[in-house]
Amino acid sequence: MRIISGIYKSRKIVAPKNLPVRPTTDMAKESLFNILNNTYYFDELVVLDLFAGTGNISYEFASRGTEDILCVDQDFGCIKFINETANSFKMPIQTIKSDVFKYLEKSTFKANIIFADPPYNFTEEAFSKIPELVFQNNLLLEDGLLIIEHSKHTDLSNLQNFSYTKSYGGNKFSFFENL
Template sequence: MRIISGLYKSRKIIAPKNLPVRPTTDMAKESLFNILNNHFYFDDIKVLDLFAGTGNISYEFASRGTEDILCVDQDFGCIKFIKQTAEKFSMPISTIKSDVFKYLEKATLKSDIIFADPPYNFTEEQFSKIPELVFKNELLLENGLLIVEHSKHTDMTKSSHYSYSKSYGGNVFSFFEST
């Protein structure tokens, strides 16, 4: 994986092969950040990265100037890799090792952007639980966005606060906003 833009542009980050991850493709990530670039000043926002995996999305935010990033993942190897990478590049990324649903049940930290990249084999019920918990617990700041990455085989259009989706190959980003 590589960082697309910002301070660490073109840096390659090589994750250990044994991590249980499916990193967002560079093409999809670049498209996502083109959308976000029109809505946010990256140096002014708080980001919560759920099912963070390798930290791919968080590194992109950090490279673009975001100073407040929290990654949540239940896999110890993923959290360890994110911590090591963040230290190596002096990125302002904090980590929490936790089941994401348990974290969302108790979370009080509000963010401008919440990005969730759960396993593609989740059921639609599991996918729908993410926006349900985010909005029930009011975890987005004013004008914030929840973005859930999923496969084209998952339909999130009926989930609460659904706004729109963008597809890139087999990847789909569904966007959710407060109404």
């Protein structure tokens, strides 16, 4: 995986093979950030990265100037890798090792962008808990977005606060906002 743009542009990041992850492809990541670039100033954002995995999305935000980034993942190896990578690049990324749903139930951390990349084999019920908890606990700042990455075979358009979907190969990003 590589960082697409910003001060760390073209830097490659190699994650250990034993991590239970499926990093967002460079093509999908570049397309997502093109959408965000048209709406937000990255240096003004607060970002919450759920099911953070390798931290791929967070590194991209940090490279583009985002100073307030929090990653949540339940896997110790993922958290350790994110911390090591963020430290080596001197990126402003904080981490919390936690089950994402337990974190969302208790969190008061508000963000402009909440990005969630749960396992693609989640049930519809599990996917639906993400926007349910985010909006129930009012975790999005004004004009914020919840973005859930999922397989092209999953349809989240019936979930609370759904706005639109963008497809890139086998990946989809579903966008949710305060309506």
